[in-house]
Structures are given as structure tokens and as C-alpha cells.
Amino acid sequence: MADGGSPRSVLARGAALLRACGEARGPQTLAELALRTELPKPTAHRLLAELARLGLVERAPDGRYRIGLALFVLGQSxxxxxxxxxxxxxxxxxxxxxxxxxxxxxxxxxxxxxxxxxxxxxxxxxxxxxxxxxxxxxxxxxxxxxxxxxxxxxxxxxxxxxxxxxxxxxxxxxxxxxxxxxxxxxxxxxxxxxxxxxxxxxxxxxxxxxxxxxxxxxxxxxxxxxxxxxxxxxxxxxxxxxxxx
Missing domain, CATH: 3.30.450.40 (GAF domain)
Structure with missing residues (x-):
């Protein structure tokens, strides 16, 4: 994280994961996203599952994560x-x-x-x-x-x-x-x-x-x-x- 620590609120943690997915040049593994956001793996996994349910991220067949179509549509608006x-x-x-x-x-x-x-x-x-x-x-x-x-x-x-x-x-x-x-x-x-x-x-x-x-x-x-x-x-x-x- 740029501010030198992991975000504390649930909203901030979810936003950090979305930003990490968006900044990556390709799909990211759970371990890579946890490292980029300085979040514990169980926390990152739980939040990514919720973000995927909402369509904000997608989980590829190989288990890696990428930005979802719902977030792209939201950004375009x-x-x-x-x-x-x-x-x-x-x-x-x-x-x-x-x-x-x-x-x-x-x-x-x-x-x-x-x-x-x-x-x-x-x-x-x-x-x-x-x-x-x-x-x-x-x-x-x-x-x-x-x-x-x-x-x-x-x-x-x-x-x-x-x-x-x-x-x-x-x-x-x-x-x-x-x-x-x-x-x-x-x-x-x-x-x-x-x-x-x-x-x-x-x-x-x-x-x-x-x-x-x-x-x-x-x-x-x-x-x-x-x-x-x-x-x-x-x-x-x-x-x-x-x-x-």
C-alpha cells in the first residue's frame, strides 16, 4: 500500500483489492493480491469472494482474479x-x-x-x-x-x-x-x-x-x-x- 499500511475498514479493504486488480497487467493470484494490499490471505479471500458475487471482480478458471464487467460498466458511467x-x-x-x-x-x-x-x-x-x-x-x-x-x-x-x-x-x-x-x-x-x-x-x-x-x-x-x-x-x-x- 502506498500509505505504508493495510486499510482498516471493510470498504477500504475492498477498494484496495479492486485497485490492485485494476493496476495489475493481468489476472492476479490470491497471494499476489494479498501481498499488494498487505491484507491477510483469509481476509483477501473472503472479500474477493464477495466482490466476485457482486460482479466487481471475476475469477478465471485457473483461480486468478481480474476486474469484473460490472465494475467496468460502473466506471464508464x-x-x-x-x-x-x-x-x-x-x-x-x-x-x-x-x-x-x-x-x-x-x-x-x-x-x-x-x-x-x-x-x-x-x-x-x-x-x-x-x-x-x-x-x-x-x-x-x-x-x-x-x-x-x-x-x-x-x-x-x-x-x-x-x-x-x-x-x-x-x-x-x-x-x-x-x-x-x-x-x-x-x-x-x-x-x-x-x-x-x-x-x-x-x-x-x-x-x-x-x-x-x-x-x-x-x-x-x-x-x-x-x-x-x-x-x-x-x-x-x-x-x-x-x-x-
């Missing part, structure tokens, strides 16, 4: 996220048609960046991100956009996902200053080896800080950062105007 996604989809489509690479719509979520939508295709470079998934903000282009406009400093202990992940506070601070100066964030193989990304901020009608970010992600050798950066910035400005209209 959140008005702010749905409206943002619906407004952004045409701009995401234009970016994909122009680049042929993976295109994301992301929002800040604590110390993470949360991917509300992802467009990809046969021409795009395979990457680990997925709709509804999270990655640490400090090693993603979208996350750097959020951190660059956040007056609070990033956490003191930053996970290293690749040899190029910026984990020293001074390094990251300089990179965030460059993000503010040029108007877009860059991830150079900091979340996945061989994969880079460019992201630009999206603002609401009355927001001084970004409410979302658009990004293009692909193989490092295939991305022309300046050209892609200009396209992503133009799309983000157009989406900002659409949200403000």
Missing part, C-alpha cells in the same frame, strides 16, 4: 470521464491516422497517470499500456505533463522501470522544467526499453492546470519527436477549445 473521453475521441482518431502509432488520453491519478482511452492498430508498436491502466507519472510523457504543472514535488522514492528512468529529484526537476518550456512532455525509454512517447496538456474551461493529456507512443527509432510533438500539441489545443466551448 462516471460523467466527467465519459464526457472527456467522448469529446476527445475525434482528436485521438486524427492523431492515430496521422501517426499510425499508439495514441492515449490520460488523466492524473495521484502519483500515477491513468489511461482513459487508447487507440492502436496493426501498424502501431506493441506496448504495455491499456485503457484503464496506470503507470507511474515520473516515467511517462503524460505523467510528466501533469507533474510539470503541479506545485507539489514528486515523491521522494521513485520506482525505476528501465535503466533510463529518471529517479533522482534533480534530474526529474530539470526534465519537468524542459517540459514546461517546450510545451510537451517526452518519455525516452523510461517506462519500456525501446519505447518513447510525446504528450501535451489539455485544459478545461477554468483550469490553470491540465485536466488531461494526449500522447503518441511508439518505437524510439520510429518517432520524430519534434514532428510528433507539434502534432500532439495541436491536437491538445484543439481539444482544449472543444472542452471550453
Amino acid at each position: 462516471a460523467p466527467s470521464a465519459r464526457e472527456l473521453r467522448d469529446t476527445a475521441l475525434p482528436f485521438l482518431g486524427d492523431l492515430y491516422e496521422a501517426t499510425g502509432e499508439n495514441v492515449h488520453l490520460a488523466v492524473p491519478d495521484g502519483s500515477d497517470t491513468l489511461f482513459l482511452e487508447k487507440l492502436t492498430g496493426r501498424r502501431a508498436t506493441p506496448i504495455v499500456s491499456r485503457t484503464g491502466g496506470r503507470l507511474p507519472a515520473h516515467c511517462t510523457a503524460t505523467g510528466k505533463v501533469f507533474l510539470a504543472h503541479d506545485p507539489r514535488p514528486p515523491g521522494a522514492s521513485l520506482p525505476r522501470l528501465t535503466p533510463r528512468t529518471l529517479v533522482l529529484p534533480g534530474q526529474l526537476a530539470r526534465d519537468l522544467a524542459r517540459t514546461r518550456a517546450r510545451g510537451f512532455g517526452v518519455n525516452l525509454e523510461e517506462a519500456e526499453v525501446g519505447i518513447s512517447a510525446v504528450a501535451a496538456p489539455v485544459y478545461g474551461a477554468r483550469d490553470a492546470r491540465p485536466v488531461a493529456a494526449l500522447s503518441v507512443t511508439g518505437g524510439t527509432r520510429r518517432l520524430d519527436m519534434d514532428r510528433i510533438g507539434a502534432r500532439v500539441c495541436a491536437a491538445a489545443r484543439a481539444l482544449t477549445r472543444a472542452l471550453s466551448g
